[in-house]
Structure formats: structure tokens, C-alpha cells
Amino acid sequence: MASGGGRVRAASLLSSYYGYQEEAKETTTNEEDDMNIDSSAFTVDKYVGTMLQYKSLEELVHRGNAMVSEIKSLDSDMQMLVYENYNKFISATDTIRKMKHRVEDMESQMIELEKNMGTISSASESVDSSLSARRGQLEKLNGAKKNLTKLQFLMDLPARLQRCVRDEQFETAVDDFRKARRILRAVGNVSSFRGIEDEATLIIKRLAQVLSVRIQQPALQLAELGLTTRLLLQLGGNEAVLLREYLGRRRRALHDVLTTFPPAGVAETGSGGEDNAPVDNASTAAPAAAEEEEGELSAAAGDVARLGEAFVPQLLELLAEWQERFVGETPEPVLPDAAGAAAPSLTIEAKESMILDALQELTGSYIEVCRRRLQEDNVDPSSLLQGVRKLVGALDEVHALVPQAKIMQRATRAAETLAKRAMDSLLQQLQDKLSAQVKDMQGATNSASLQEQLHEAGKAISAHVLDALTATAPLLVPMCKLLNLRADGMAKHLVGRLYAALLGLAKTARESRATADSVLVRAGLCLHMVATGVAQVPAMLKAQLAPHGLGGAALGFDSASMTREMQASADALLERFVEMQAQKLSLEVTQRMQAQNWLKCPPPRDVNLLVDRIVRELRGMQGLVAQVLPGEPIRSMMTQGPFSSARSSVQLNLVQRRESSQQPASSSAIQKDLQRMFARKISLSAAAGKPSVTSMLTHVAKLTLKTLVEEVRLGTFGREGFQQIQLDCAFLRWVLPSNVDDEGAVLALLDEAIISCQERCIDPAAFEHADMEPFCEAKRKQLASMLG
Incomplete structure (x- = not known):
């Protein structure tokens, strides 16, 4: 009974593990279906009789073929399961054999380890018993040694401070003096130590004067500016004044990078120089992959990328140094009389406000320089997209460190303005081309030449519009994805500017012309736009925008209003043509009648x-x-x-x-x-x-x-x-x-x-x-x- 109960329990565990019980619950409703071939109540005779009664011969053949295919598939699955289970069984057997050998070896190793641990324990007890009588004496001697070391440190303090000042190891001097003050406070009543303290304090005061003069030097390196400011703060300097001076110096240095950055010179230097020209190791340390990518950039995008490489690392360095040196708790002044005379320390919120103002101003200037470069007339949309990608990528790390500065939002607004301006420029070029197309149309001497002019002008206008829409493609979805903007807003802007460009064509056509034939040709062009040209524009917009899910923006093009404008221009031109023809004939009648x-x-x-x-x-x-x-x-x-x-x-x-x-x-x-x-x-x-x-x-x-x-x-x-x-x-x-x-x-x-x-x-x-x-x-x- 026990073995039978164990088998039942094992079967139950296996069923629960492989999910058989859940499947059984789900198929309970189908167990009584005698027409279900997978049910235990399946009846062969009834199933075959039903099939023969209600199915056609073609359906029976098809069902027979399907069942043959299912049987083969099930047979193949069963064979595969057998093979897999056999392989798992063989693998388990090998694993058990290896475990057996390893366990046998492990038993001998554990015995040896137990012997070693016993030996070590005996040795430790022997050493402890032999030294227990002298432990107190050793602790006293160790304490005496520490006191002698402190005493020697105090005795050598003035000389050490002089040496550090002479060698410009200012940070070491301040740290040594800070350590010595903690010791001198404990023995301040001894006159000999008071003399050492007075002499060391005088040296540190002179050091404070030296650092105050040094920080005012224009030639002071930026790497030493932060350390000097930090030391002056430790020596009791005015924190607000020193931090403002520090930020002012760093901001001026970064502004110099923006104002003196020469894109052309950098590009020429990067492209290679003379044989014996000096090579800057820092500039050649970039990876080869980055140089290859830089070579594929346009001129404007390359300038933005190089400016980012020169500016953003210094900005990150400023942020890191500020966080490291000034944001934490300000240490207590080391000079004894500076604690009471020093101005109140700035709060952390005030310091964060100072660095945020500096970051916003500096990044704003950087974005403005990049914007001016990217809005030049020779920058095409693809180059603009590359440049904006470099601009946003350069500021991404700064934004991640200081999101509250909203740097990326400002860059996004500038990039959006650039994209809209580039789109406006492209569509203004389209409007100029359409106006030139109208102005270049000459009067026709016969019907054939007039028809040819109208046909060619219609084709040219369609080609110009299509070229403009194709050129604006990088400014739609790619630019909006990069800036996390809604592309439909940019698409609506495109539709509006395209409408204005075509409206400019209608207005240009109304401009006065010398001959009646040219006026008639312009009227014919406007009527051609009414008949077919205006209707083509929404189709071209839809073809351009629909693949990106912006087909709805194409509906914003007011074809009816544009058709009315074109018709009004055509009517005005036809009226002017009639007037000019009548004036021409009337003048000829007057001249001939009078002659x-x-x-x-x-x-x-x-x-x-x-x-x-x-x-x-x-x-x-x-x-x-x-x-x-x-x-x-x-x-x-x-x-x-x-x-x-x-x-x-x-x-x-x-x-x-x-x-x-x-x-x-x-x-x-x-x-x-x-x-x-x-x-x-x-x-x-x-x-x-x-x-x-x-x-x-x-x-x-x-x-x-x-x-x-x-x-x-x-x-x-x-x-x-x-x-x-x-x-x-x-x-x-x-x-x-x-x-x-x-x-x-x-x-x-x-x-x-x-x-x-x-x-x-x-x-x-x-x-x-x-x-x-x-x-x-x-x-x-x-x-x-x-x-x-």
C-alpha cells in the first residue's frame, strides 16, 4: 500500500508540475463530446456515419488527407519526445557518475582540512598564552609612540609649512595646519606649543595673502583656479565673493571658446598639414571611428560638432568641479580669527542657483552660436538635421546631470525655429522659382506656341513643388523624432507656407506686362492651375506625408480657396488682355482715320x-x-x-x-x-x-x-x-x-x-x-x- 500510495503521490506531483491538472480542468467540458476525436467519449461509428451523411466526397477526401497528415505529425512528435527523453536520461546518468567520483575525492580533502584547522587552532592558543602577560605593556608603548609622532609633527610644523609654501604645495600646507590645530587645541595651555601655533598661524596668513594675490592674476590656469578658490574658502575668505569671481572667470573662458572658435581653421588643421607641422596629441586622441563619422558630415554640421567638442567638455568640467569643491559642506576656517570675521556661508540652494544661472547663460550662448551657423543660406535640410543632431547630442550629458536647468528644452526650441526657418527658406525659394517661371513666360504668336508654353509651365510648376516637398523631408519626421516634437505641427507649417508660395504665383501673374500676348499667357497659366495644377498639390502633399502617418495634414491645404484666387487672377488678366487689345485696335483706328x-x-x-x-x-x-x-x-x-x-x-x-x-x-x-x-x-x-x-x-x-x-x-x-x-x-x-x-x-x-x-x-x-x-x-x- 505504501508503494502504491507513493506512486500516486509521484504521479500527482508530476501532473501538477507539467500542468496536466489545469489542462484536465479546461477540457472537462469536452470529455462527454462523442464527436470530439480528442475526447475519451469519442465514438468512431457515429463520427464516420455523420461524416458520410453530411459531407461530400471531395470534403471526405480532404478530411482523410488531413487526418493522415495529423497522424504523421503526431507520430513525428512522439518520436522526437522519445529521443529527447532518452538523451536527457543519458546526460543525467553521466552527471551522476561524475558527481560520485567528486564526492569520493571531497571526503579525503575534508579530512585533511580538519587536521590543518586543528593545527592552526593549537598554534593560535600557544601564541595567545605567551603574549597575554605583555599585552598591556605593548599597548602603553604603542600609545607613547603615537604621542611622540604627534609631538614630532608639531615640532616640525613651521618648517614643513615653509617648505610647502616654497614648493607651492598649498593644499598640503593647509591640510597639515588643520591637523596640527586639532592637536594644539588639546595642549593649548603649554607655552612651547603656543609658540609653534603662533608661528604656523603667521605662515598660513601669509599664504592667504599669496593666494588672494594669485587669484587676481589673469594668467592663472583654470585648473588652479578652483583649488585656489577652495583654499581661500578654507582660510576664511568671503564665500559669496569668491564663488562669484570663480564663476565669472570660468564663464569668460568659455565665452572666449565661443567667440574665438574658428571653424575653417579647425577644419583645415584636421584635414592635414605640412610634413613637419607640430601635432597636438590631445586633438589626435579621438577614435578613428569618430574621425570617419566626422568626415561624412557637412561643413556646417562639422563646425557644430567641433565646437561642441571644444565647449561642452569644459562645461562638464566646470559642473564637476563645482559639485566636488563647493557644493558640499564648507569646512571650518583654519585660521583662529577668521571664524568670527568671515561672512555667513551660502546655503546649498544659493550655490545651486548660482551654477544653474551660469549653465543657462553659457548653454544659451553656445546654442546661439550654433544657431547662427546652421541658419546660413548654404545649409541644406540634411546638413541642418546633422547639425541639430550634433547640438542635441553634445548637450545631452549636461541635461542628464542638471535637468532642472532646462537646457534641452531651450535647444529644442532653437532647433524647431531653425527647422521652420529652413522650411520657410525652401518654400520662399519655391515661390521665387514660381514667380520667375511666370515672369519668363513670353507672348505667344500662334496657338501652337501658346499651348506649348502652358504645357511646359505646368510641368515646371509641378516639378518645382515636388522638389520643394522632397527637400523638406528631413525637416519633418526625422527632425521631430530627434527633438521629441509632434510632427503634425511641422506638417501644418509646411502646408501653410506652400499655400503662401502658390498664392505668390497668383499675385505675380497679376503684375503688369508690356504686351497683351504675355498677359494672355499668364491668364492661361492661372486657368491651367485652376483646372489641374491646384488639384495636384494635395495629392503630392499626401504622397509625401501619408507614409509617416501625417496624411491628415494634407487636408489642411485649402484647394477651394486657392482655386478661387487663381480664378480671380485669371479673370483680372483676361480683362486686362481685353483692355490692351481694345486699346491697340482703338489706337490703330484713330491713327488711320486721322491719316x-x-x-x-x-x-x-x-x-x-x-x-x-x-x-x-x-x-x-x-x-x-x-x-x-x-x-x-x-x-x-x-x-x-x-x-x-x-x-x-x-x-x-x-x-x-x-x-x-x-x-x-x-x-x-x-x-x-x-x-x-x-x-x-x-x-x-x-x-x-x-x-x-x-x-x-x-x-x-x-x-x-x-x-x-x-x-x-x-x-x-x-x-x-x-x-x-x-x-x-x-x-x-x-x-x-x-x-x-x-x-x-x-x-x-x-x-x-x-x-x-x-x-x-x-x-x-x-x-x-x-x-x-x-x-x-x-x-x-x-x-x-x-x-x-
Whole structure:
């Protein structure tokens, strides 16, 4: 029974060790499942019957293959477990055999050790018994020896202090005097010792005077400055004054490092000198790996790294020396009369405040020097990232030692400002490139060259924007990770500056240009940005920012507002183009009308060259504007069909003019309409809706005809001149109405030109329609062949 109970207990322990009991508890609910192949209640016949009843042949084959695979896998696992257990058993057997041999050897060694310990114990008891009678006498002699040593130390004190002062071993002199004062206090009543104390005190006072003079010397080494200050404090100096002087000297020395550090000279020295040039062992002690890394840095980052190597170790040395020499408890002054005369000692909080102020001021100056170097124009974003990494890395140890100084926060703010400034600089360069792209666009002489210019300008703008976004990549995630900043803030700044750069393009396009063709090209560029260019910007932003989880910042680009700005610039430029075209044609009408002698004109045989010029200019304008405003069908100026007659309307107007001349009080409706037309300013901005080819032609035609009417009213015409004006207006009545959207106003202006010419003619005689038609048809054919 006992053996049976032991086996049960062993089985229970093994089950608890390998977790069998927990697994059994978890599988209790599945033990009664007769369809679970891993359950003890599994029924083969029921499982097979269910599978045959509900599964297809393909599923049965698949299940059979799976079970074969599972069986092979289980068999392989079982074999592996057997092999592993066998190997463990063999290993355990070997281990037990080795332990057996070692235990046998250990038993003999323990016996030998026991014998040795007994021998040592016997010897110790023998020595102790032999010396017990003389122990008291030895202790007395030892005490006497110590007293004699102290007495000898006191007797030699003045000479020793003189020697230490002569050899400039000031710290040893002060320490010896401090030790001697503790002894002299115990024997202060003996006159001989009082003389030694007075002589030693006089030497130490002279030493204090020497140290006071020495600390004022500008040539005093920094390594000796801290020790001298510490000795003066021990000799009873004013702690506040001495510590301020110490910090002032150290700060000036570190400022000299910042102001006199020559990046170019250091770089040239580090790159190698002449054959016999002296070599500074301290500068060549850096590891080879660090030199290799330094060689990969840009010029600005290398300057920051070298400045950090020259400045930060001295700053750490200052901090360590301050903590070691001055932060602990100030020792009691060694001079007997200095304890009462010395100023009150500074508290630890006051000393910490002094060093914190010094560290903040020094690191602020160091950060400012690095910032000025890294914000130069020739520092690209990658170099800036390298430089900021060197700056932050150099200050990391200082920040770890004095976190309350908030040095890293100040460096982070400076680096963030540098990153934003570099981003602003890149996007300002983008804005300058976009402005230069707009300014370099010349007027197009034909539709093909205009389309080519717009296509190339659109490609160039997209390339400039993409290059700028690529260049700002180091300033986003890498810089923000280095500074522990939120990258979305930098991304929003990028989006805002990009918007401003593109807005600058729209404003630059509005700047005045000399020719109408260049104005039209700029308008076409703005319309191209409205159609496709603005929509590409959010996509490029998303492609740049989304891989870093900043795709949401791309949504901050206000495409709708930018589209409105571009459309407004395009509308303003198109209006200016119309004005310039109208001014050009109006000036030509004025010059030709004034140059022609209308009283002595030959009989009309052809349409006037002025009309020919107007039609050519309008046709050229139509072709160019159609490229800028695609999607609108181009109407033909050389219409086919019967030649329109203006005889009835002109004659009606002539009759009304005669009646009005006979009755001065009357005023015809046509005169009022024309007066209102001339009083109202004709401009493209006054038209409803967006600019179109037809509306632009309409406004140019109306302004040109208005000038023609004004010039006719100022001239005097003969019969042939009047007939020539009739022929020109008749041809224009045939050409213009099909290409304008205000046919009534154009026809009214042409009629007014004929009527005004008749009133200014000394011998008016109407040109018959039948006589004008051949001339108009010949001119139509001529222009149709020339204009295509």
C-alpha cells in the first residue's frame, strides 16, 4: 500500500508540475463530446456515419488527407519526445557518475582540512598564552609612540609649512595646519606649543595673502583656479565673493571658446598639414571611428560638432568641479580669527542657483552660436538635421546631470525655429522659382506656341513643388523624432507656407506686362492651375506625408480657396488682355482715320485696310483665347450666305436724324440708346458669368467700334469718303454679328458710324447694296484663304 500510495503521490506531483491538472480542468467540458476525436467519449461509428451523411466526397477526401497528415505529425512528435527523453536520461546518468567520483575525492580533502584547522587552532592558543602577560605593556608603548609622532609633527610644523609654501604645495600646507590645530587645541595651555601655533598661524596668513594675490592674476590656469578658490574658502575668505569671481572667470573662458572658435581653421588643421607641422596629441586622441563619422558630415554640421567638442567638455568640467569643491559642506576656517570675521556661508540652494544661472547663460550662448551657423543660406535640410543632431547630442550629458536647468528644452526650441526657418527658406525659394517661371513666360504668336508654353509651365510648376516637398523631408519626421516634437505641427507649417508660395504665383501673374500676348499667357497659366495644377498639390502633399502617418495634414491645404484666387487672377488678366487689345485696335483706328483725307478719297473699290486689320486682329485673338479657354467652339468669321443689307435701317436712322434736326426739341429713341451706350463704361468685368471667347471678342469689338464712331464724328467726309465708310461698315456687319454675344449693340454702333458719317459729309450719297456686295465678297474670299 505504501508503494502504491507513493506512486500516486509521484504521479500527482508530476501532473501538477507539467500542468496536466489545469489542462484536465479546461477540457472537462469536452470529455462527454462523442464527436470530439480528442475526447475519451469519442465514438468512431457515429463520427464516420455523420461524416458520410453530411459531407461530400471531395470534403471526405480532404478530411482523410488531413487526418493522415495529423497522424504523421503526431507520430513525428512522439518520436522526437522519445529521443529527447532518452538523451536527457543519458546526460543525467553521466552527471551522476561524475558527481560520485567528486564526492569520493571531497571526503579525503575534508579530512585533511580538519587536521590543518586543528593545527592552526593549537598554534593560535600557544601564541595567545605567551603574549597575554605583555599585552598591556605593548599597548602603553604603542600609545607613547603615537604621542611622540604627534609631538614630532608639531615640532616640525613651521618648517614643513615653509617648505610647502616654497614648493607651492598649498593644499598640503593647509591640510597639515588643520591637523596640527586639532592637536594644539588639546595642549593649548603649554607655552612651547603656543609658540609653534603662533608661528604656523603667521605662515598660513601669509599664504592667504599669496593666494588672494594669485587669484587676481589673469594668467592663472583654470585648473588652479578652483583649488585656489577652495583654499581661500578654507582660510576664511568671503564665500559669496569668491564663488562669484570663480564663476565669472570660468564663464569668460568659455565665452572666449565661443567667440574665438574658428571653424575653417579647425577644419583645415584636421584635414592635414605640412610634413613637419607640430601635432597636438590631445586633438589626435579621438577614435578613428569618430574621425570617419566626422568626415561624412557637412561643413556646417562639422563646425557644430567641433565646437561642441571644444565647449561642452569644459562645461562638464566646470559642473564637476563645482559639485566636488563647493557644493558640499564648507569646512571650518583654519585660521583662529577668521571664524568670527568671515561672512555667513551660502546655503546649498544659493550655490545651486548660482551654477544653474551660469549653465543657462553659457548653454544659451553656445546654442546661439550654433544657431547662427546652421541658419546660413548654404545649409541644406540634411546638413541642418546633422547639425541639430550634433547640438542635441553634445548637450545631452549636461541635461542628464542638471535637468532642472532646462537646457534641452531651450535647444529644442532653437532647433524647431531653425527647422521652420529652413522650411520657410525652401518654400520662399519655391515661390521665387514660381514667380520667375511666370515672369519668363513670353507672348505667344500662334496657338501652337501658346499651348506649348502652358504645357511646359505646368510641368515646371509641378516639378518645382515636388522638389520643394522632397527637400523638406528631413525637416519633418526625422527632425521631430530627434527633438521629441509632434510632427503634425511641422506638417501644418509646411502646408501653410506652400499655400503662401502658390498664392505668390497668383499675385505675380497679376503684375503688369508690356504686351497683351504675355498677359494672355499668364491668364492661361492661372486657368491651367485652376483646372489641374491646384488639384495636384494635395495629392503630392499626401504622397509625401501619408507614409509617416501625417496624411491628415494634407487636408489642411485649402484647394477651394486657392482655386478661387487663381480664378480671380485669371479673370483680372483676361480683362486686362481685353483692355490692351481694345486699346491697340482703338489706337490703330484713330491713327488711320486721322491719316486719311476723307474729303478727297477715290471711289471705293475695296474694303479699307483698317477693316482688314481689325478682322485679322480679332481672328488672331480668337485663336489664342480659344487655347486659353478650351471647350468653347470657335465660330467662323468668314460666314457663308447672302450679304446682309443695312440700307433699310440706315435710311430709317437718316430720316429720324433729319426730323430731329428740323425739330430740335425732339429726341429719337436710338439717340437716347446710343447716348446711354457711350455714357456707360464698356468692360469685361461688368459682364455676367465667366469670361468666354465670344464675350471677349464682343468687348474688343464694341470698344473698337466706339472709337470708330468718335473719330467719324470728328472728321469731315466727301461723297467717296462717305461711301467708303458705308462699305467698311457693311463688311463688318457681315463678319462681326456671328462672333459676338451682343449683336444689337454692335449693329447699333455700326449704324451710328454710318449716320454720323452722313451728318459729317458735305455731299452724302448712299452706296447701293448691289454695288457693295461684290467688294465684300471678294474681301471675304481673300481673308478666308489667308486666315484658313
